[in-house]
Ligand code: SF4
């Protein structure tokens with residue numbers, strides 16, 4: 001489970017044109033105050049490692065931020081942080097070191113390639129981007145290389161720009177960055193986001209090129225490809241939430257600790273500007289429905305990758321309706337096919353082509369029907385192999 | 387969640403195995419719209435559930451309906467049976483259904499499988515048997531009426547079952563035209579009353595009459611506050627939909643969902659029209675890749691960088707490191723400014739600063755002018771000429787000079803810069819940092835002394851005592 005601490009909710013100093021939180025901000029549902037003691041009490045109760053998240057976490061008052069970092073350090077030996085990096089100052093670097101903060105910087109590329117992360121005007125956008133770039137270089141020079149989170153969009157991964165994006169990633173590798181997380185732009189978001197999304201074919205082409213880049217640059221790792229391969233092997237012990245039958249009413253893989261200490265859902269499914277609280281029971285209506293719904297109707301019926309993919313993130317569902325499969329289905333399908341072919345060629349077994357697939361699917365459906373969500377690897381254990 | 391809950395809809399034992407527990411499922415899947423809504427409505431919904439059970443039992447006791455059926459966990463059967471008998475009713479468990487794993491008592495799963503089940507308990511004024519509640523075992527219209535359906539709704543429900551339907555409420559939500567679906571009807575799935583059956587139409591007057599008697603009886607039994615809440619709910623605007631068999635209800639206070647076996651999956655309509663009315667999109671201009679390469683940074687090798695990304699990253703870091711110095715300056719110069727990237731990054735941070743650049747390479751000087759705009763002050767010619775021109779342009783002197791010492795011809799050049807500027811910031815390029823590893827070594831190799839106290843990873847101020855290269 002990932003615990004995301006969000007003292008200021010979705011409050012952010014920039015307004016990415018595509019941000020999934022824009023709906024919340026547009027609806028004016030951003031907290032102005034937070035109750036740090038309540039947040040810390042909730043974190044105590046959860047007793048799980050956590051990440052400092054937002055909105056933009058660096059808008060939090062520094063003494064409060066430091067208390068949160070210290071809590072993470074004392075209890076879990078460190079704390080994660082996801083930030084756009086634009087508000088990080090020299091003094092913060094020492095805090096990061098002192099409390100072993102693992103930093104993830106969201107940036108889509110250098111200079112103009114990051115223009116989708118809009119800060120109100122072009123100079124302000126470029127200034128913000130330059131600060132993010134500076135922070136990446138500084139952290140690398142300080143021996144604390146950040147993870148970098150890149151959202152693929154028309155500004156950085158349109159066919160004419162993709163080569164530059166790859167070169168930049170190579171440059172990040174030379175600086176010391178080791179891990180990159182790739183996100184696909186959420187297509188059904190704010191009006192401002194329109195026009196930025198790549199087509200499914202472009203997304204697939206971009207991801208395929210980045211995958212080739214990963215093979216050429218062994219020092220850089222994109223988490224997504226390794227996770228997809230792991231899912232095809234039936235090993236879901238360490239893969240991320242999008243592959244774990246996410247319930248948008250009670251996102252188990254991601255829990256938000258909100259400004260008043262209450263538990264919230266992952267914000268990616270909030271499409272109407274309301275941050276709903278978690279339902280008292282997790283359930284799998286979405287996966288049960290997708291499994292039996294024809295693909296023409298927005299389901300996944302008959303897809304051999306269903307056990308691995310499960311319709312992917314409900315926050316990316318077709319038309320913004322969590323009950324549909326991911327709008328990025330063609331991209332996932334294409335990548336799963338690529339990886340499946342390679343695994344088979346290297347003599348590995350994959351659940352998508354296994355004789356046991358029907359049995360595993362039946363077990364999973366039976367488990368979801370009673371509200372259970374077993375790990376795929378636990379279903380595989382009796383026979384040991386897919 | 388109360389220990390016993392009503393089935394939805396009456397009569398209870400419908401055609402599909404999941405249906406009996408819809409009420410429980412939907413109640414557990416309530417997700418409140420915020421802490422205030424939860425603080426207000428969670429306890430109210432719980433009390434309304436308990437109230438509905440009390441009203442239902444009283445209806446049976448008064449023989450307004452022949453029987454009712456409540457669901458409960460194994461551990462609560464005894465308490466429910468006792469409760470029924472205190473008001474002279476007979477209770478009998480008649481069916482079990484596998485509940486949800488989340489509700490299972492931890493110790494029960496292996497030793498006592500019966501404790502994993504939810505039980506349907508049939509309650510009447512006399513001891514009754516399961517077939518009277520089974521639509522399959524009797525005329526479904528009669529079964530429905532026995533459990534409180536008006537005749538019109540009983541017929542429509544039976545028709546629905548005959549056509550292979552199972553969840554009439556979900557079917558109603560699945561219709562294109564949802565106008566007129568009353569909040570009491572849609573929320574009936576939660577088993578709170580006052581509507582306790584699937585109405586034959588959205589404006590069925592018999593249904594309205596039954597709902598009214600439910601409310602009246604509630605008031606008579608002393609549930610005045612609870613009935614007031616139900617009346618408040620009646621006016622709630624409601625969003626309701628059925629997509630691929632998943633029903634979802636949305637109110638201002640909460641949303642809830644349940645999986646229905648109802649309805650073939652339908653093709654979805656296009657995204658809602660509302661999106662077109664939202665804030666205006668900012669036009670997205672995508673220059674061609676040559677423009678972008680030029681914008682990222684040109685001529686990087688000439689100014690000591692391996693590539694454009696390194697130059698941009700480094701200059702961004704210089705600006706970041708020198709934030710405080712830039713904040714206190716009014717004028718700055720980049721000596722050997724290349725294509726003007728550093729000056730552009732400074733201008734973005736401190737737009738009011740007066741900026742100058744010098745560049746011997748005429749192509750790069752031209753690129754800098756293009757980057758910085760028509761009012762830019764980029765001085766060409768040899769280093770000496772440019773610095774002389776600069777002194778003329780800024781007779782008061784310049785606050786900050788950014789300098790790559792490796793690009794200076796000799797010690798004289800630094801002296802000339804010092805003569806016109808108050809602080810010199812030394813920049814570490816790729817070339818310099820590869821060669822000297824860090825700023826201190828770079829400076830030392832040239833006999834320069836850096837101002838102590840700064841992080842000085844890629845840039846540092848020259849000590850004011852340093853007048854010239856040694
Ligand atoms: S909504 Fe998407 S991103 Fe959020 S927890 Fe679920 S799968 Fe993960």
Ligand code: SF4
Nearest residue numbers: 300303306309311329
């Ligand atoms: S690849 Fe597409 S069809 Fe297959 S499970 Fe994923 S979303 Fe569903």
